[in-house]
Amino acid sequence: xxxxxxxxxxxxxxxxxxGRHRTDFGQGFYLGSNLDVAQRxxxxxxxxxxxxxxxxxxxxxxxxxxxxxxxxxxxxPTIAWLNFVRDNRRKHKLDNQLRHTHGIVxxxxxxxxxxxxxxxxxxxxxTAAVAITRVKALPNVQxxxxxxxxxxxxxxxxxxxxxxxxSNSAWSAWHYLSE
Numbered sequence: 001x002x003x004x005x006x007x008x009x010x011x012x013x014x015x016x017x018x019g020r021h022r023t024d025f026g027q028g029f030y031l032g033s034n035l036d037v038a039q040r041x042x043x044x045x046x047x048x049x050x051x052x053x054x055x056x057x058x059x060x061x062x063x064x065x066x067x068x069x070x071x072x073x074x075x076x077p078t079i080a081w082l083n084f085v086r087d088n089r090r091k092h093k094l095d096n097q098l099r100h101t102h103g104i105v106x107x108x109x110x111x112x113x114x115x116x117x118x119x120x121x122x123x124x125x126x127t128a129a130v131a132i133t134r135v136k137a138l139p140n141v142q143x144x145x146x147x148x149x150x151x152x153x154x155x156x157x158x159x160x161x162x163x164x165x166x167s168n169s170a171w172s173a174w175h176y177l178s179e
Contacts, residue, residue, distance in 0.1 A: 001059045003031035003144060006041030008050025010162055010177065014152055025105040026088045028145035029152070031057060032109060037141055039171065052165035056174060059144070063104055063154040072100070074107035077135045079128045081107055085114075086122055103151035109143045 005011070019027040032038050035054065042052035064071045074081040088099055114135050121131040146152055160177040 001033070001061050003033060003057050003059050004035050004038035005029070005031050005055040005057065006038040006043075006045065007053050007055060008042065008046050010053060011055055012177070014146075014155075016147065016149065016152070022089050023145075024085045024088060024143070025102075025107070025145040026099055026147060028105075028147040031059070031144045031146070032141065033144075034109075034141040037109065039165070043165065046165075054163050054171070055177075056161040056163075058156040058159055060154045060156070063151065064106070066154075069103035069148070069151050069154075070101055072102040072105045074105075076108050077132055079132060082118070082121065082128055082131055082135070085118055089118060090122065100147075103148040104144060104146055104154075106142055106144045109141045 014029050016027070016029060019029055021027050023030070032041075038054045039052065042054050046052040063069055064073065072084075074084070084100075084105075117126070117131050117134045120126045121128065126134075146155070161174040162177055163172045163174050165171055
């Protein structure tokens with residue numbers, strides 16, 4: 001499975017401790033199935049500093065059947081998905097550690113309004129059922145987060161590519177990342 005990671009730097013080695021806390025699926029290394037979404041994410045991160053870069057990885061699909069990884073899959077936004085996102089986003093004394101035991105989590109990427117919906121849900125302004133009706137998943141787009149070094153072994157480290165946004169806003173061709 002080909003996946004993309006939007007960033008502002010070329011990643012030579014994935015460091016799981018550098019992932020942000022209080023994200024949808026918890027601290028980890030996030031990838032997406034849609035190149036356009038990864039490019040937009042890279043551009044939004046570069047608004048603060050750096051240059052938009054997209055990394056391309058290949059993930060072995062058999063990870064989802066490896067019980068040692070303890071995969072968690074949400075095929076669409078559900079109340080279980082919403083509660084999982086809520087629990088990972090909440091400020092808590094565990095903010096500096098992973099709040100679940102899954103080596104990989106896969107789920108639909110919701111539209112840009114998900115942040116507002118989850119905030120309203122966290123604040124008790126709306127119920128879970130109302131929140132689910134307001135969240136619209138992007139069609140045919142998945143986000144995947146890896147949370148353990150064992151899960152990272154399912155990424156093909158010999159075939160990593162990257163592209164950069166050029167000064168004319170176009171994207172470069174893919175470059176092979178050699179170490």
